[in-house]
Amino acid sequence: MNSLAEENYLKAIYHLQRELNGDVSTNAIADRMETKPSSVTDMVQKLGEKGLVSYKRYKGTTLTDQGQKIAANVIRKHRLWEVFLVEKLKFHWDQVHDIAEQLEHVHSEELISRLDNFLGNPDFDPHGDPIPDKHGKMKRTEKKLLSELQKNQQGVCVGVKESSGEFLQYLDKKQISIGTKIRVLGKEFFDGSMVILVGKDQFFISKKIAENLYVQTS
Amino acid sequence: MNSLAEENYLKAIYHLQRELNGDVSTNAIADRMETKPSSVTDMVQKLGEKGLVSYKRYKGTTLTDQGQKIAANVIRKHRLWEVFLVEKLKFHWDQVHDIAEQLEHVHSEELISRLDNFLGNPDFDPHGDPIPDKHGKMKRTEKKLLSELQKNQQGVCVGVKESSGEFLQYLDKKQISIGTKIRVLGKEFFDGSMVILVGKDQFFISKKIAENLYVQTS
DNA sequence: TATCATATTTAGGCAAGGCTAAAAAAATAA
DNA sequence: TTATTTTTTTAGCCTTGCCTAAATATGATA
Numbered sequence: 124m125n126s127l128a129e130e131n132y133l134k135a136i137y138h139l140q141r142e143l144n145g146d147v148s149t150n151a152i153a154d155r156m157e158t159k160p161s162s163v164t165d166m167v168q169k170l171g172e173k174g175l176v177s178y179k180r181y182k183g184t185t186l187t188d189q190g191q192k193i194a195a196n197v198i199r200k201h202r203l204w205e206v207f208l209v210e211k212l213k214f215h216w217d218q219v220h221d222i223a224e225q226l227e228h229v230h231s232e233e234l235i236s237r238l239d240n241f242l243g244n245p246d247f248d249p250h251g252d253p254i255p256d257k258h259g260k261m262k263r264t265e266k267k268l269l270s271e272l273q274k275n276q277q278g279v280c281v282g283v284k285e286s287s288g289e290f291l292q293y294l295d296k297k298q299i300s301i302g303t304k305i306r307v308l309g310k311e312f313f314d315g316s317m318v319i320l321v322g323k324d325q326f327f328i329s330k331k332i333a334e335n336l337y338v339q340t341s
Numbered sequence: 342m343n344s345l346a347e348e349n350y351l352k353a354i355y356h357l358q359r360e361l362n363g364d365v366s367t368n369a370i371a372d373r374m375e376t377k378p379s380s381v382t383d384m385v386q387k388l389g390e391k392g393l394v395s396y397k398r399y400k401g402t403t404l405t406d407q408g409q410k411i412a413a414n415v416i417r418k419h420r421l422w423e424v425f426l427v428e429k430l431k432f433h434w435d436q437v438h439d440i441a442e443q444l445e446h447v448h449s450e451e452l453i454s455r456l457d458n459f460l461g462n463p464d465f466d467p468h469g470d471p472i473p474d475k476h477g478k479m480k481r482t483e484k485k486l487l488s489e490l491q492k493n494q495q496g497v498c499v500g501v502k503e504s505s506g507e508f509l510q511y512l513d514k515k516q517i518s519i520g521t522k523i524r525v526l527g528k529e530f531f532d533g534s535m536v537i538l539v540g541k542d543q544f545f546i547s548k549k550i551a552e553n554l555y556v557q558t559s
Numbered sequence: 560t561a562t563c564a565t566a567t568t569t570a571g572g573c574a575a576g577g578c579t580a581a582a583a584a585a586a587t588a589a
Numbered sequence: 590t591t592a593t594t595t596t597t598t599t600a601g602c603c604t605t606g607c608c609t610a611a612a613t614a615t616g617a618t619a
Contacts (some may be wrong), residue, residue, distance in 0.1 A: 130574065140475040149597060162577055169575095181584060181597060225447045231440050236388040329595055346606060380607055382568055387605095397565060399614060506585060 125175075127228050130197050131156065132166050133175060136186055137194035146183030195259030201227035201237055202248035202255075209249040210242065216249040217291030217299065249301060250282055267340060268335035269305065270315060277306035278338030285335040294330070297321060305338060342394075345446050348415050350384050351393060354404055355412035364401030369432040403544065413477030417446035420466035420473075421456050428460065428466040434467040434510035434518065467519060468500055484559060487523065488533060488551035495524035496556030511550070515539060523556060 125133070135155045139147040141242040149167070153160040165304065171178040175190035186194060208219040236257070239245075246262045247253055253261035266281050280303045283290065299321055308325055309318040315330030343351070353373045357365040367385070371378040389396040393408035404412060422444040426437040454475070457463075464480045465471055471479035484499050499519045501508065512518065517539055526543055527536040533548030 126575080143605065150595095158576090159578060161579080162600080165576075168598095208452075211460055212452070214451075214455065218451075222447065222449050222452050225449075226444075229440065229443045229447075231443075233432075234426075234430070234440050235438075237432070241430055344605080368565095376606090377608065378567065379569080379609080383606075386568095 124230065125193060129170065132170060133190055133194040134197050135183060136176060140186060146185055148183050186232060192259050194305050196254040197227050199255040200235055202252060203235060203242060205248045206242050206245050207238060214299060215295065219286050250286055252282060266337040268334055269336040270330060272307045274307055274310050277304060278340045279304055280336060281339045282337040283335055284337060342448065343411060347388065348446060350388060351408055352415050354394060354402060355409065359405060364403055366401050410477050413473040415445050417473040418453055420470060421453060421460060421550045424460050424463050425456060435506050458483040468504055470500055484555040486552055487554040487556050488548060490525045492525055492528050494558065495522060496558040497522055498554060499557045500555040501553055502555060508553060
């Protein structure tokens with residue numbers, strides 16, 4: 124059984140490894156965890172001894188298979204709980220992160236398997252992120268950024284890149300959520316801004332918005 | 342915000358205060374928490390400084406109003422989660438305690454209020470114990486021990502006094518659960534044993550069983 | 560009341576996870 | 590290549606919550 128702190132480190136390393144695709148530096152982890160580099164060194168050494176990461180002094184850290192499995196499981200729990208909070212308890216998708224952050228550390232395989240079932244074995248969480256299965260594998264979608272679409276192309280919103288409260292609230296105000304169909308009515312070349320159609324409303328969005336929304340085309 | 346350890350102490354003191362109706366001794370707490378008396382002393386002193394218990398050296402500990410409120414809230418969460426686990430995730434009532442023990446420490450008023458709602462604002466948990474409302478008040482039922490019933494009286498099972506796995510499994514085997522109607526067909530004077538009717542089955546139970554089952558008569 | 564057993568507290572330590580300050584390695588610039 | 594900056598690690602300390610051993614209060618008994 125791993126401690127809460129250990130699980131959080133593994134999770135952070137898991138995400139960083141994907142973002143940076145490669146070894147993860149001590150500072151990067153410290154940044155993500157909002158802690159000091161010296162604390163990180165202590166912890167990755169401990170995780171190293173436990174065989175959950177491969178750590179070499181001054182070189183960086185990577186998850187071992189075992190560490191990866193544990194991290195994926197924590198993420199699985201986090202995302203399943205998010206689905207529960209949104210689908211069953213009717214939370215808004217921008218309110219669930221902190222609560223899921225706590226729920227993800229409840230230990231019980233039985234619980235999570237029953238929860239998964241209760242929710243209908245979802246493949247994606249309310250932000251469009253894939254939910255790993257019990258072996259740590261997740262569905263890969265061919266998702267693009269909205270900004271990559273051309274005039275008259277359309278796609279279904281499947282997730283966000285940036286997930287700050289402000290951004291999610293913006294989307295909410297515009298009635299954009301997972302599953303929302305979006306059609307590009309126009310696109311300005313010089314600044315990347317767009318006019319899009321959402322339901323019956325059409326409106327203007329900046330390049331910054333378009334670069335932070337994932338859509339599935341095909 | 343209180344730490345996990347603090348919440349567990351408050352909860353234990355809350356229960357003990359009711360069981361012993363009065364001040365709670367350091368040893369009693371240590372016993373309940375499966376920890377050493379010296380650790381308890383440390384903690385009650387700390388809780389005392391925080392104003393959550395009133396503690397006097399060598400005299401014992403009681404919850405303050407504030408401490409009581411916090412304890413009741415933890416218990417509320419525990420019992421609501423138990424309802425969720427049994428009603429929604431179809432756990433058996435004898436499997437949910439340890440999981441609820443973890444879930445009860447998730448901090449979010451909003452979460453618990455939505456959960457309460459989702460579950461239909463239940464008044465009792467799957468073991469028949471009352472669920473405190475958000476102000477810490479709980480419904481009082483006039484429940485008796487089965488052993489207090491006389492021949493030909495009947496009652497509805499509303500809870501258990503002892504809740505060990507063995508006992509709950511015994512009840513399960515006999516098809517007794519919350520809501521089960523039980524009629525006393527016979528009662529032996531000299532040892533308190535009974536013959537009872539449950540559904541269409543009648544069988545013998547010892548005094549020990551009868552003294553650990555709560556029924557509601559009226 | 561004096562004595563003895565029991566309950567409780569105090570003192571001093573330990574492990575987990577943090578932090579700061581200082582040392583050492585690596586990367587970058589001159 | 591040498592000097593300088595940045596990154597990382599080490600050393601030493603802090604808090605929380607636990608523990609053991611020793612000291613002290615309380616309460617029961619003679």
